[in-house]
Amino acid sequence: MTIKTTRREFMKVAGAAGAVTAFAVTGCASGPSGSGPRVVVVGGGFGGATAARYVKKFGPDFRVTMIEPKSSYVTCPFSNAYLGGIVDLATITHNYSGISAMGVDVRQDTVMSLDAEAQTVTLWSGAVIEYDRLIVSPGIDFKWTIPGYDETSSELAPHAWQAGGQTVTLRKQLEEMDDGGTVIIAPPGNPFRCPPGPYERASMIAHYLKTNKPKSKVLILDRKDKFSKQGAFMEGWKKNYADYIEWVPATEVGTITNIDVNTKTLATEMDTHKADVLNFIPNQKAGAIAHKMGLTDGDWCPVDLLTFESKVIPGVHVIGDAAVVTGMPKSGNAANSEAKICASAVVQLLSGATEVASAISSNTCYSLVTPDYGISVTAVWQGTAEKYAKTSGGVSPADQSDGFRANEAKYAHGWYANITADVFG
Amino acid sequence: MNVKLGIAAAVSAVFISAQASTAFAENLNADLLVSNCVVCHGDDGISVGSTPSIDGIAKDRLVAMLQSFKDGSRSGTIMTRIAPGYSDAQLEVIAGALAGN
């Protein structure tokens, strides 16, 4: 594919004057290291943090600024293991010192708006930051469409689909629940972040119940009739949680009409389900700032698949859950892979290239069924302008030995250790 | 973070752009290819977790290992699902980059 570098962009890159203005405007004392083009990254999650690191890796002289409101980031990956009592909160919490150490200016702030003409973003603090190219990775936001369930009431029946406070609340509710209770998980409809996530969560909660409250159970009331790694999960559940997990497909659940977070009741057209702990997971859309910036078409952000440049606003790239990446799932590993392709493209484009070199991606989602029973789905894709074309992959094979499952559980921890080092430094 | 890799990458990014069409068609960007492996095997192939490290292995041996996962003659929990996704040319580039570290 061919991308024209605009004359204006080239001058911005070449001209040192622009850089001086940026510092004057923001009044930033330290600023990013380097004297090359300015790349600004919105969001310090799996996509954003990886992008910041890899722009610096591929273009050591580039000036990179990353804006993220939180001082530390709790990962969704392994947050289900936290719910199951296998890892503690500290293990899944990461700070940004490794990214700062690379010379990236990490700003604890929130991006409020975009001026694509002026090529600036304005922050909550009032600072205005200039960019030569902008990379946006804001993750997801929720569609509050079910009566009784909104941002405020969700605190009582936590979705815990953005790891942090609600994950801790959900764990506490599980701990406080009496033995003999019912935990209801209501997974979202497609598309949503981490397709196997709700079913891994059911497994990890069942592990906690089986170990601590053996008269209790998990009821999954789905908004889909099939789900990711279904065969592998079902095999694992049959072996480990026969009396603990019941899955009800969407056609049998019917449409959810109302949620009462106080009584923890979920009403459908045909039934009422009472829970002791209710984990309702809303349907999803791109993070709010993507909508505010005008990067969306419907719920998500359309992008050029080889550069991740927005199809709506030139000079702005969108990666991770917020972007429509045909062929790939919404996952942390996918966001990490997209970030690297995007970082490579951004560095090349700002170095005067008119075509980008390469786009090849991969993703693996491990799920723990028990602490010693892991399953995975993996894929490798070759990028084309139309889609990411899968060239290999698949789900863990059926009917494997205990040793095979134990190895996958072990490697799941290995994946977590290495990918978080790759994302956060 | 490996500074050496960073500088090499910046140089190769500029270099690759000169021959972009060929490189793109075959997806032979070494940095991007290897970046798919580091999420499990660690930066430069040095794992910080329970997955094996793959640094310090001679190129020919690495190619042979990857080919054996690709054709199924060697078993594994996941490499048999990953290796077939890469062309022979890509596996050569990956092995060369990892061995060069």
Ligand SMILES: Cc1cc2nc3c(=O)[nH]c(=O)nc-3n(C[C@H](O)[C@H](O)[C@H](O)COP(=O)(O)OP(=O)(O)OC[C@H]3O[C@@H](n4cnc5c(N)ncnc54)[C@H](O)[C@@H]3O)c2cc1C
């Ligand atoms: C329970 C659960 C388990 C999961 N397990 C796995 C797993 O095992 N493997 C896997 O690969 N994936 C997993 N995922 C999915 C993974 O967490 C997401 O796909 C991934 O986080 C997406 O990365 P992202 O960069 O798009 O968004 P995020 O990681 O959510 O990052 C977005 C960041 O942007 C920031 N932000 C938002 N708005 C602004 C703004 N206006 N200004 C500045 N910053 C802003 C946010 O604070 C946030 O830190 C799981 C998800 C869940 C819910």
